Amino acid sequence: MSDMKMAAQAAGLFATYDVPDFFCELLNRKDIPPPGLQQVRDRLARFDLAELRRRAAAVEAQFYRLGITFTVYSDREAIDRVLPFDVIPRVLTAPEWDHVERGVQQRVRAINLFLHDIYHERRILRDGVIPAQLVLGNANYCQAMVGLDVPGGVYVHINGTDLVRDRDGRFLVLEDNARTPSGVSYVLEDRQMMLRLMPDLASGLDLRPVDEYGPRLHRALAEVAPAGVDDPQVVLLSPGIYNAAYFEHVFLAREMGIPLVEGRDLTVEDGRVYMRTVAGLRPVHSIYRRLNDDFLDPQVFNPDSLLGVPGLVDAYRRGNVTLANAIGTGVADDKAVYAYMPRIIRYYLDEEPILTNVETHICAEPEGLAYTLANLEHLVVKPVGESGGYGLLIGPHATQAELEDFRGRLRADPANYISQPVISLSVSPTLCPAGVEARHVDLRPFAVTGRETWVLPGGLSRVALRKGSLVVNSSQGGGAKDTWVLAS
Amino acid sequence: MTQVSVFPTPVLPGLRNLLSRYAESTMWLARYMERIENMARLIEVTGTSVHASNLDAGWDSVIRINADEDTFFLRHKVATERTVVGFYITDPDNPDSIVSMARCVRENARVLRPLISTEMWMHLNMFTRWAMDLGPDDVGAGYLSTLCTRLKQDCQTHFGITEGTLYRDQAWLFYLLGKNLERADQITRLIDIKYHTLLPSGEGVGSDIDMSQWTSVLRSAAAYHAFRRVLPEGMTPANIVGFLLKNDGFPRSLSTSLRCVYSVLGSLAGEYRLRHCGPILERVEELRVTLAEQTVEDIILRGLHEYMDWIQRELRLIQNEIAGAFWPPVAVQAVSGG
Numbered sequence: 001m002s003d004m005k006m007a008a009q010a011a012g013l014f015a016t017y018d019v020p021d022f023f024c025e026l027l028n029r030k031d032i033p034p035p036g037l038q039q040v041r042d043r044l045a046r047f048d049l050a051e052l053r054r055r056a057a058a059v060e061a062q063f064y065r066l067g068i069t070f071t072v073y074s075d076r077e078a079i080d081r082v083l084p085f086d087v088i089p090r091v092l093t094a095p096e097w098d099h100v101e102r103g104v105q106q107r108v109r110a111i112n113l114f115l116h117d118i119y120h121e122r123r124i125l126r127d128g129v130i131p132a133q134l135v136l137g138n139a140n141y142c143q144a145m146v147g148l149d150v151p152g153g154v155y156v157h158i159n160g161t162d163l164v165r166d167r168d169g170r171f172l173v174l175e176d177n178a179r180t181p182s183g184v185s186y187v188l189e190d191r192q193m194m195l196r197l198m199p200d201l202a203s204g205l206d207l208r209p210v211d212e213y214g215p216r217l218h219r220a221l222a223e224v225a226p227a228g229v230d231d232p233q234v235v236l237l238s239p240g241i242y243n244a245a246y247f248e249h250v251f252l253a254r255e256m257g258i259p260l261v262e263g264r265d266l267t268v269e270d271g272r273v274y275m276r277t278v279a280g281l282r283p284v285h286s287i288y289r290r291l292n293d294d295f296l297d298p299q300v301f302n303p304d305s306l307l308g309v310p311g312l313v314d315a316y317r318r319g320n321v322t323l324a325n326a327i328g329t330g331v332a333d334d335k336a337v338y339a340y341m342p343r344i345i346r347y348y349l350d351e352e353p354i355l356t357n358v359e360t361h362i363c364a365e366p367e368g369l370a371y372t373l374a375n376l377e378h379l380v381v382k383p384v385g386e387s388g389g390y391g392l393l394i395g396p397h398a399t400q401a402e403l404e405d406f407r408g409r410l411r412a413d414p415a416n417y418i419s420q421p422v423i424s425l426s427v428s429p430t431l432c433p434a435g436v437e438a439r440h441v442d443l444r445p446f447a448v449t450g451r452e453t454w455v456l457p458g459g460l461s462r463v464a465l466r467k468g469s470l471v472v473n474s475s476q477g478g479g480a481k482d483t484w485v486l487a488s
Numbered sequence: 489m490t491q492v493s494v495f496p497t498p499v500l501p502g503l504r505n506l507l508s509r510y511a512e513s514t515m516w517l518a519r520y521m522e523r524i525e526n527m528a529r530l531i532e533v534t535g536t537s538v539h540a541s542n543l544d545a546g547w548d549s550v551i552r553i554n555a556d557e558d559t560f561f562l563r564h565k566v567a568t569e570r571t572v573v574g575f576y577i578t579d580p581d582n583p584d585s586i587v588s589m590a591r592c593v594r595e596n597a598r599v600l601r602p603l604i605s606t607e608m609w610m611h612l613n614m615f616t617r618w619a620m621d622l623g624p625d626d627v628g629a630g631y632l633s634t635l636c637t638r639l640k641q642d643c644q645t646h647f648g649i650t651e652g653t654l655y656r657d658q659a660w661l662f663y664l665l666g667k668n669l670e671r672a673d674q675i676t677r678l679i680d681i682k683y684h685t686l687l688p689s690g691e692g693v694g695s696d697i698d699m700s701q702w703t704s705v706l707r708s709a710a711a712y713h714a715f716r717r718v719l720p721e722g723m724t725p726a727n728i729v730g731f732l733l734k735n736d737g738f739p740r741s742l743s744t745s746l747r748c749v750y751s752v753l754g755s756l757a758g759e760y761r762l763r764h765c766g767p768i769l770e771r772v773e774e775l776r777v778t779l780a781e782q783t784v785e786d787i788i789l790r791g792l793h794e795y796m797d798w799i800q801r802e803l804r805l806i807q808n809e810i811a812g813a814f815w816p817p818v819a820v821q822a823v824s825g826g
Contacts, residue, residue: 066606067613241598250601260602264818265507277505278658278814279762 013047014429017436023169023426024438025090030169036205036486037091043201044088049435056087056431059197068189068247084479085190087198090428090441090461097208097485100163100171100445101455103355106345108159108447111178111332113348115155118331119145129347130340131364138337140330142293144300144313150326151224152451157324158217158288159447160184160459163355165426172358172423174442176341178333179325180290183460183480184446185251188213190482206487208457213446214255217288220450221256224322225286232285235261235275239291239307249290263291268311271318286322293327336384339418358423364415372419373410376403379419381410396422425470428481430463440464441481442472458483506658508815510603514659515810517596518666520589524619525643526674527576527586530708532636535569535629537704547572553681554584573627577635586639590619605653608646615642658760661752665810668752672745673803675732678705680796683729702728714738729792730784742799746776749806764813768806775802 019028026041033041063082092100117124118135125132135141160181162174191210195202218234225232238249240262253260265275266284274281289296295305297312315321331337337344339360345353361368361379372379381393393406410417427438445459461481462472472478534550548567551560556575559582564571579585594616601609619639626635647667654660682705702725706712715723715731715738735741750772757765787795 065610065614067609241595246598247601253602259505259507259510261507262509265509267818275505276508276815276818278508278511278662278756279505279760282505 013045013049013052013436017429017438019427019438021167022424022438022440023165023167025165025426025428025441026088027429031093034093034486034488036488037093039205040089040091040201040484044429052087052431052436055197056085059085059087059193062193062197063189066189068186083186084465085186085193086430086463086465086479086481087194088429088431088436089194089201089482089484090443091484091486092458094486094488096171097457099354100443101457103171103173103353104159104161104445104447104455105453106349106351106354107161107173107176107341108156108449108453110341110345110348111159111176111329112153112155112449114344115326115329115332116150116153117348119328120147124344124347127347129343130337134336134340135331138331138334140293140328140334142328144317145326145328148317149319151226151322154224154324154449155326155329156332157220157224157326157449159449160444161355161447163443163445164358164423165443167424169426171355171443173338173341173355174358175335176333176338177444178329180292181444181446182245182248182290183444183462184213184456185248186480187446187456187458187460187483188255189251190480194482202484205484208485208487210456210458213448213456214252214257216454216456217252217448218256218258220448220454221286221288221322221324223450224324226319226322229285233275233283234258234286234288235266235284237261237263237266237287237289237291237309239263239295243290245290252288263306263308266309266312268309268315271311271315271320273309273312273315273321284321286324288324293330296323296327334384335382336418339384358420361419363410363417363419368419369410369414372417373407376407376419378421380422381406381417381419383416384418394422428461428463430465430479430481432465432467437467439467440470440472443483457485506662510600510659511662512811512815513596513599514603514662515666515669517593517600518663519670520593520596521643521646522667522670522674523584524586524589524593525640526670526708527584527589528636528639528643529710530678531573531576532633532640533704533708535573535632535636537700537707549681550576553677555677556582556584569629569632573632574624577627578622578624587620587622590616594620600659603655603659605649605655607649607653611642611646611649615646618642658756658762661756661760662814664748664752668745668748669803669807671740672742672749673800675709675740675742675745676796676799676803678708679729679732680793680800683725683792683796698725699723705732709740711738711740726784726788729788733784733787734779743776743779746772746779750776762814768809768813771802771806771809775799 014027017027023029026037026044060082063085068082114124118141122132124130125135156178158181160177160183162177163171164174165171188210221234222232225234234256235258236249236253236256238246238260240246243249249260259265259275261275267274267276267281269281273284273287275284291307294301295307297308297310297314298305299310300313301308312321312323313327316323316327338357339362342353342357345351361371363369363372372381375395376393377395377398379393379395381395383391393402395403398406425440425442428441429436430439432439441461441463443459443461446456448454448456461483463479463481464470464472465479530550530553534546537546547569550572551557551567554576560567560572560575563579564575575582575585577586580587582588593612597604597609597612597616604612619642622635650663654663682701702723703712706715706728709732711732715728718731718735718737719727731738731741733742736743736747738744750769753765753769753772756762757769
């Protein structure tokens with residue numbers, strides 16, 4: 001707190017900043033901030049609120065002109081909205097980033113070994129580390145992947161790990177996104193915008209750059225192309241211009257210098273994939289697909305889908321094309337499997353997890369159930385079954401009757417539930433209608449895996465713009481912040 | 489210093505081959521922008537050249553130039569300024585209205601977003617958002633000229649930005665194809681409608697009303713001052729038709745548009761080794777030869793309308809052949825490719 005008070009006394013912009021009892025990314029940290037971070041604080045503190053608002057308006061106008069939008073589907077039509085962007089950056093120190101980076105790399109390594117195992121020998125199931133039914137009965141488990149070898153053993157080429165920080169500033173994994181994580185385009189665009197419209201804030205700071213992402217991703221996708229192709233053609237497969245993430249697809253295709261294709265641009269002949277060009281059919285070797293498994297190939301999955309490519313899975317199984325991410329990776333980012341991730345890491349790597357999960361109690365296990373029942377009023381209980389998503393209990397907000405009702409459900413079907421303590425997410429100063437206020441943030445670092453795993457320095461910091469809200473999703477009024485990683 | 493190659497590599501390493509869908513979208517983006525500009529020009533000229541005594545006279549010519557008699561009169565009883573302007577600017581159900589065309593431009597621009605320059609996209613993004621939102625309040629009699637001026641300016645800004653920033657590869661060539669095919673089409677429509685339907689019965693060729701209509705045609709084609717420069721004394725129908733069809737210096741003449749189409753197809757065949765260009769080149773060349781070999785007097789004598797009609801049919805065939813060669817229907821290509 002004293003740290004915060006000093007900063008507040010120092011200055012204008014933060015004079016009214018009232019940090020509740022949370023870890024604050026900028027003003028209320030547990031450590032002695034490095035000079036770079038202190039510099040950002042001081043410079044921000046000297047900003048006049050009116051000037052900051054002027055810059056924010058300029059940023060928004062620029063995003064609008066650029067059409068950097070996501071699509072919100074209302075009843076009648078799709079509306080393009082600009083993702084709200086906060087001009088006060090979130091800053092990570094070099095040691096913090098080092099920890100996150102190593103933790104993410106470790107997690108990706110474990111996830112890839114796990115996926116290979118469950119589609120081949122299934123050692124982890126035989127050894128009873130994770131219940132077989134949880135994996136084999138999982139809706140995302142894909143029979144077409146059984147026994148198939150993917151280049152380099154890489155299933156998850158692009159991974160987004162959702163992290164939060166607790167009251168002590170510890171990073172905790174909230175969720176893995178091993179299917180088609182999105183948001184990386186905002187990281188790069190937001191940085192461009194910050195450097196252009198807030199140049200005085202970043203000037204002279206040693207920030208880790210983010211513009212390597214496109215070339216790194218391209219290289220990784222070329223590295224995992226089928227063997228024997230000298231100069232692989234990589235493409236990005238998008239559902240098309242009406243998809244909510246279309247802007248990101250365009251952005252990534254441009255950053256990589258590759259064609260952005262839709263299903264109708266591709267065709268499969270004799271088990272090989274081609275794209276239709278003005279010069280005729282041209283071979284395609286590696287596909288960064290931003291299309292869910294179900295839509296990839298109407299011959300194998302949803303027969304009504306027009307988005308995919310008939311025969312694509314056959315070409316994939318024959319080893320003639322690489323899909324990134326592989327099919328069937330959804331097993332690894334499932335809520336129920338998440339609970340086992342620390343054990344999965346220990347099992348395959350014989351290492352302790354660098355990034356820990358939010359403390360999770362597996363009700364399928366007797367001690368997990370007992371703990372959950374005894375502490376229900378302090379816990380969030382989540383259903384993990386295939387139909388998961390609803391039936392969440394937030395203990396501290398529940399009535400006695402609701403708690404009692406839930407105890408009944410837990411006893412009736414314990415395997416369907418996990419429980420976690422309520423996390424006090426960290427906050428970051430954010431420009432709000434009433435001034436600069438504390439808002440909760442999370443962090444999604446992006447990892448790219450070809451022959452090795454590279455993590456984009458920083459990642460997407462999402463911010464819950466509503467006061468007190470813990471929901472950072474863009475569809476629910478969340479915004480983004482630029483994430484700065486100090487190089488030293 | 490870097491060495492300047494005599495034959496610079498004409499393609500990006502990652503985008504050696506232009507997707508068929510991109511080529512199609514590029515062509516239509518250019519066509520729609522050209523069409524919007526032409527529509528704005530036509531409406532503005534019609535609005536300023538109608539008789540002071542009857543503000544609603546002359547508006548039916550806009551419908552006839554666009555061959556929209558059927559669809560228009562299904563919706564409106566008479567062609568007045570209000571009904572015609574509404575139909576061609578703000579009617580979202582008319583595919584030829586400016587709001588509809590702006591929507592098409594936007595969709596094509598979104599498809600082409602990976603290919604076009606940021607400057608192009610920013611301008612198209614803002615322009616199409618504005619144009620798609622045009623409503624009855626924006627097209628009142630007092631604002632019509634201002635609105636048309638803004639539309640024309642936005643189109644010309646687009647063409648300027650494109651000329652200055654679009655990477656010169658196959659996509660650029662398909663863009664030029666679309667723009668020039670559209671120009672060729674528009675100029676023949678404009679001449680055709682004037683020559684055969686505008687002149688009220690009882691008025692002779694060369695009368696005052698005839699000449700003022702020819703002046704409007706020139707203005708609609710942005711050719712008035714250029715024509716004056718070249719033929720200051722020769723304001724005759726034959727001279728005007730000749731200028732619009734055959735003048736090689738005027739950027740919107742038929743001969744200039746066809747020359748550009750021809751050279752673009754030649755580049756696609758030569759620099760980019762695209763097969764299938766041969767028959768289309770031949771068709772364009774035949775058009776150019778017949779145009780060059782005949783005098784305007786010959787053309788008028790044999791029937792200007794029939795000639796314009798033939799040219800328009802040929803332009804449609806060229807468009808179809810381009811589509812068949814470069815973005816063939818999926819089933820056909822699946823058989824022939826491989």
